[in-house]
Amino acid sequence: MAKTRVIYWFRTDLRLHDSPALRAALDLNAEAFWPIWTWDPHYVYKTRVGVNRWQFLIDCQNDLSKSITRLNPNSKLFLMREAPQTLFPKLFRAWKITHLVFEKDTDPYARARDAVVMEAAKEAGVEVIVRYGRTLWDSDELVKKNGNKPTMSIKQVEAAGPKIGPVPKPIPAPNSMPDPGETTLNFEREVPEQHPDLNEGCREKKDKSYEKIAGPNGDFAVPTLAELGFPPATTPHRGGESIALCSLHKTTSNATYTATFQKPKTAPTAFSPQSTTLLSPHLHFGTLSVRQFYWDVQDVLSSYKGKEKASTPPTSLIGQLLFRDMYFGAQAHLGHAFSSTLHNPKCRFIPWQLSNAPTPTTTPPSNPASTSTYTIDSPQAEAWFQRWKYGRTGFPWIDALMRQLRQEGWIHHLGRHAVACFLTRGGCYVSWERGAEVFEEWLIDHEEACNIGNWQWLSCTAFFAQYYRIYSPVAFGKGWDQHGAFVRRYVPELGTLDEKWIYEPWKAPEEELRRAGVRIEGDGASGSGEEEGVYPQPMFDFAERRTICLEKMKKAYAVGLYGDDHRVLDGSWKHLFDEPSNEHEEEQGSENNRKRKAKGQATLDGHFKKAKI
């Protein structure tokens, strides 16, 4: 038997089925094999992981650990509470490791982290094996086949993907796993820097997850929410590969549903059950392989003989997976710059309120944007933002969605459209970055690439540009749910209000409100309007805000700046917006856009010089 001593490092792939990296690790026929997870202070303190997503992660880890033990009673998922960058060099020596194997991760922080770990492995003489299995196609390969440009449209993905080759077929789960070696830890432990802690506000008690490297009982156990100082989760959705595979099977065993799925025709108001598959959190944690999903759907399609025509990308289920690859491809190319407007060459500059504060340097940030700060440049906008976040806008459709999000960690994609449009270009004119942070904290399926990409889409700063298509906080929900069952479910204080007023309670006559036992009053600010039987006034006249936002968007598009423009970074963009809108300037704007298009990444300087002549 080969004397290989292997660490398999689980990260974005909490599964045994269809894992190219795990297969590569097991093919080493190790004499000792440790399946491990490293607790990462970056994840624990520097990203917004809400209680519900923590619960989901813990579910995934427990399920995976059980599955490993089923393959080998001596093994399980070994959780190590130290940063991988400092842990691995010590672990390599202590356990005489010969191989480290993991799935490639193209998130900007992950790339930097893995580079450090791979360097340490090189120094320790440990061979590193990396395999890709997180998207349909390796995101870096996808970018290459897209002319070394970020994938910014679904057409580009449809063209570039097949150039790489067909989506790899699923790999069966292993049916055995070698014993782990010794698990003694005879080395000094490095306690991570715990401040600042982005999740401090969520904790009821002090975080104790890093007190001992192998957990409180020294058995490498999966942590509990209590250890992290969190209160119990509120989400009804549970994680784990077992559940993920059951859910996938449930979806694909309904051939008609699977083959004719059209995303825009699924109701965002359906809640019991939901109208979509709810497989996104499983894709996020890698408890479901996206390629397994892809091929299971393809199998259904190839044998489908139903009356209704099968759907095709982009609206079909396969189309949804292509969008995911598109966002991963954009992020793989742009790195940290993808996550904010500033420094982002593909993100249109709009002078939103509550935007990320500019970084002092002119180079793209090396730190994740999630540690960004913003200035309250408008108390009004900040108040609207807070009311939006906590579901107290006075628009029941918006509030129901935001409350469902906070409580359950998941809302339908079209619901995300409705609240995102409302916060940004179709109501509050608040930066998409603020909304993205709330989603980061509250979504159990939060995937940085997809979240950032979708917020840019909805705010019409990248991927999508039809800013005049604005969702109404009244009409859109009503179109899907005439009777307001969804609103009643999540905004119970309006539970018995007649359907005539359920989307616009401020218009209801006094006697209707009295009969329904609700008063419409207060400004929805924190600490007010939370009295039982009270629902806030709408925070603004939507029609009025709609018009204002449209004008502002039109202006910003005419000016035509992007996040990497020096005038955006040095603040001189203000002059371009101060000037009153006139014919000449509109022409300049169009010219800007045309020039930019013709010159690719060129700045607008050339045009301005030309314009002066």
Add this chain to the structure above:
DNA sequence: AATGTGGTTGATGCT
């Protein structure tokens, strides 16, 4: 190079 067409998911009012 100018022009036309289409773009996963708008709202409204008309036929």
Add this chain to the structure above:
DNA sequence: TAGCATCAACCACAT
């Protein structure tokens, strides 16, 4: 009830 034009007018992509 589904399909269409209108609203105002964006970008990407193909020709």
